[in-house]
Amino acid sequence: MHRGSMIRTIRLGFKSLMLHKLRSALTMLGILFGVSSVIAMLSIGEGASYEAQERIKALGSNNIILESRKPPDQNTQQEQSAWTAQEYGLTYQDAELIADTLPAVKVVIPIREIPKRVRYSETIVPTIVLGTVPGYSEVTGVQLKEGRFLTRIDLQRKRNVAVIGSEIARKLFRLTNPIDKNIRIGKEIFRVIGQLAEPERGNTGKSADRMRQGIFVPLTAAISFFGELIVKTSAGSREMERVQLHRIKVQVLGNEEVLGTGAAIRKIMADQHKKKDFAVIVPLELLRQAEDTKRIFNIVLGSIAGISLLVGGIGIMNVMLATVTERTREIGIRRALGAKQRHIIAQFLVETVVLSCMGGILGILLGITIPAVVEWYSNITTIVSPTFPILAFGISAGVGILFGLYPAWRAAQMDPVEALRHE
Amino acid sequence: METETIHPHSEIQPSTKMSGPADDELVRLDRVERIYKMGDNVVRALDGVDISIHKGQYWSIIGRSGSGKSTLLNVLGCLDRPTGGTYFLGGTNVNQLDDDALSEIRGQRIGFIFQSFNLIPQLTVLENLEVPLFYQESEPGVAKERAERFADRVGLKDRLHHRPNELSGGQQQRVAIARALMNEPLILLADEATGNLDSKTEKEILTLLDELHQEGMTIIMVTHSDKVADRAGHKLELRDGKVLKITHLDRSPL
Numbered sequence: 316m317h318r319g320s321m322i323r324t325i326r327l328g329f330k331s332l333m334l335h336k337l338r339s340a341l342t343m344l345g346i347l348f349g350v351s352s353v354i355a356m357l358s359i360g361e362g363a364s365y366e367a368q369e370r371i372k373a374l375g376s377n378n379i380i381l382e383s384r385k386p387p388d389q390n391t392q393q394e395q396s397a398w399t400a401q402e403y404g405l406t407y408q409d410a411e412l413i414a415d416t417l418p419a420v421k422v423v424i425p426i427r428e429i430p431k432r433v434r435y436s437e438t439i440v441p442t443i444v445l446g447t448v449p450g451y452s453e454v455t456g457v458q459l460k461e462g463r464f465l466t467r468i469d470l471q472r473k474r475n476v477a478v479i480g481s482e483i484a485r486k487l488f489r490l491t492n493p494i495d496k497n498i499r500i501g502k503e504i505f506r507v508i509g510q511l512a513e514p515e516r517g518n519t520g521k522s523a524d525r526m527r528q529g530i531f532v533p534l535t536a537a538i539s540f541f542g543e544l545i546v547k548t549s550a551g552s553r554e555m556e557r558v559q560l561h562r563i564k565v566q567v568l569g570n571e572e573v574l575g576t577g578a579a580i581r582k583i584m585a586d587q588h589k590k591k592d593f594a595v596i597v598p599l600e601l602l603r604q605a606e607d608t609k610r611i612f613n614i615v616l617g618s619i620a621g622i623s624l625l626v627g628g629i630g631i632m633n634v635m636l637a638t639v640t641e642r643t644r645e646i647g648i649r650r651a652l653g654a655k656q657r658h659i660i661a662q663f664l665v666e667t668v669v670l671s672c673m674g675g676i677l678g679i680l681l682g683i684t685i686p687a688v689v690e691w692y693s694n695i696t697t698i699v700s701p702t703f704p705i706l707a708f709g710i711s712a713g714v715g716i717l718f719g720l721y722p723a724w725r726a727a728q729m730d731p732v733e734a735l736r737h738e
Numbered sequence: 739m740e741t742e743t744i745h746p747h748s749e750i751q752p753s754t755k756m757s758g759p760a761d762d763e764l765v766r767l768d769r770v771e772r773i774y775k776m777g778d779n780v781v782r783a784l785d786g787v788d789i790s791i792h793k794g795q796y797w798s799i800i801g802r803s804g805s806g807k808s809t810l811l812n813v814l815g816c817l818d819r820p821t822g823g824t825y826f827l828g829g830t831n832v833n834q835l836d837d838d839a840l841s842e843i844r845g846q847r848i849g850f851i852f853q854s855f856n857l858i859p860q861l862t863v864l865e866n867l868e869v870p871l872f873y874q875e876s877e878p879g880v881a882k883e884r885a886e887r888f889a890d891r892v893g894l895k896d897r898l899h900h901r902p903n904e905l906s907g908g909q910q911q912r913v914a915i916a917r918a919l920m921n922e923p924l925i926l927l928a929d930e931a932t933g934n935l936d937s938k939t940e941k942e943i944l945t946l947l948d949e950l951h952q953e954g955m956t957i958i959m960v961t962h963s964d965k966v967a968d969r970a971g972h973k974l975e976l977r978d979g980k981v982l983k984i985t986h987l988d989r990s991p992l
């Protein structure tokens with residue numbers, strides 16, 4: 316068939332469809348909803364997995380993070396330890412061991428977290444004091460808005476200097492410049508030497524949270540000013556614990572060393588800590604897992620989408636079979652006037668494909684709108700990749716061909732004489 | 739080849755006498771059968787039919803209802819395939835052709851006119867007229883020009899953009915005739931073309947067919963009315979799928 320007659324066949328298809336507007340529209344709905352749900356689900360899924368991956372990447376794909384965990388078997392000793400401090404978690408020794416024994420390790424950043432209240436003039440704000448080392452800023456990529464971060468000398472001299480989080484700065488100082496002001500953390504006086512920049516809005520990870528709410532002081536100063544005992548007061552009950560380090564961030568030299576080093580750290584830690592009072596988090600592993608999850612997610616979504624398109628396709632097929640029966644006589648007439656079987660096939664197939672492609676196009680429009688609306692009303696990230704509409708259009712055309720083929724074939728197989736005699 | 743041999747039922751075979759040389763033979767049926775088998779029931783709709791029709795002749799096929807007239811016309815028009823015997827159309831053995839080739843013959847050489855007009859209801863007159871050429875993959879301009887010409891020929895030039903249901907029966911049948919002419923066929927086949935029309939309209943349609951015949955068109959017309967059948971130069975009577983009688987009337991063309 317040459318192009319001119321293809322165009323005429325398409326025009327004919329449109330015309331036949333316009334003859335039964337309501338029926339065509341209803342048939343189209345199946346494909347429309349199928350395609351739009353495919354796009355909407357894909358883009359919401361894509362957005363979710365993008366967010367997850369960003370959060371993991373924010374941890375640093377070259378980093379390994381160790382965290383102190385309350386050991387699980389502690390419940391039985393609860394009553395007896397009402398006034399004795401609970402001792403668990405990462406130690407200074409762990410940090411040294413990792414730094415000294417693993418060659419692929421570039422930096423080890425110990426972090427000690429102490430919940431405190433901070434006060435400046437009349438304002439008192441709860442905060443978390445982070446005792447750490449100068450390397451923290453490079454490893455977690457914190458940005459300063461004002462002043463400087465901790466230095467080696469601050470650490471050596473146990474200076475009472477502090478770098479404050481962006482939100483703390485806002486709450487304590489409002490419009491005044493916090494640099495060189497003295498704040499009171501607990502009972503101790505610290506001098507503000509820096510203020511952190513606000514992390515990106517969407518970044519809800521732990522380090523971003525600390526960059527807002529935390530106060531960074533030299534680890535040595537944190538130990539000497541606030542001691543080893545940490546008292547947590549929550550809802551009227553007091554809890555005391557003895558934890559040396561809450562977190563250790565380890566930066567590895569190269570990306571390819573991360574997984575091996577992670578395994579080595581797990582082994583060292585397992586040897587050192589018989590009670591399971593720590594966790595090792597390897598962001599790169601999480602990233603891999605997130606990718607796997609996404610793959611499964613896509614398969615599930617794909618199946619759901621496939622089923623909805625299948626239903627749409629069956630709807631189309633049903634209508635087309637009815638149409639073929641209804642137009643049996645027309646088929647007979649066309650055959651008598653010289654139509655070959657392939658002309659009849661083309662005519663009905665084009666009709667189905669036009670129907671499903673129109674459904675597909677409308678479905679794409681709706682499918683792009685849904686994520687936009689979702690994003691507008693909630694802060695869920697959605698990503699409409701340009702491949703989705705193309706994919707969806709291809710699928711809807713494919714559905715049209717697949718489910719149009721049988722009715723069209725039935726039409727073409729009719730005996731011309733029988734068809735002409737049909738009432 | 740076979741066209742040289744004498745027709746087996748040729749005691750009254752006049753074709754060579756009346757219409758010139760044998761290579762003018764357009765249609766030739768040899769012992770053609772069309773048998774329907776429905777379980778144990780066998781219907782011999784055509785039971786050994788021999789005919790020879792020459793170019794430019796006007797034939798009528800007459801017989802009672804169920805005698806096989808439509809079946810014969812459908813075989814002649816390559817809509818139906820005989821179950822036995824051979825059918826030559828313009829020297830081609832049609833039996834051996836596949837569905838595509840038969841469609842091609844219908845599209846290029848045959849013009850059909852039916853009792854119930856068989857226009858496509860959702861298409862306008864013009865579009866109905868263009869249908870046959872659509873399948874010949876002709877240029878759209880050609881189809882339109884020809885459609886206008888033939889609409890004019892049947893006196894319906896001002897109805898081109900009407901739909902069939904806006905026309906009277908006689909007008910619809912005129913459109914159908916114009917459509918049958920669109921591919922400039924070798925034969926015009928009419929199955930009870932006036933069966934649905936009143937006698938006045940019937941006369942108009944028959945006059946139109948007469949005119950076409952006079953212009954040289956080969957026409958085969960099925961009817962159950964003797965009055966109508968007698969307008970043709972050659973009358974074939976069918977009974978139970980067999981040729982009962984062939985009459986050559988004294989109104990030969992040319």
Ligand SMILES: Nc1ncnc2c1ncn2[C@@H]1O[C@H](COP(=O)(O)OP(=O)(O)O)[C@@H](O)[C@H]1O
Binds near residue numbers: 782801
């Ligand atoms: N599809 C069919 N199946 C079975 N019998 C048929 C079929 N078509 C026609 N016949 C039979 O063939 C015979 C001739 O039919 P037809 O050619 O339509 O007769 P006419 O047109 O002369 O009235 C009839 O007996 C009819 O019942």
Ligand SMILES: [Mg+2]
Binds near residue numbers: 807
């Ligand atoms: Mg009949």
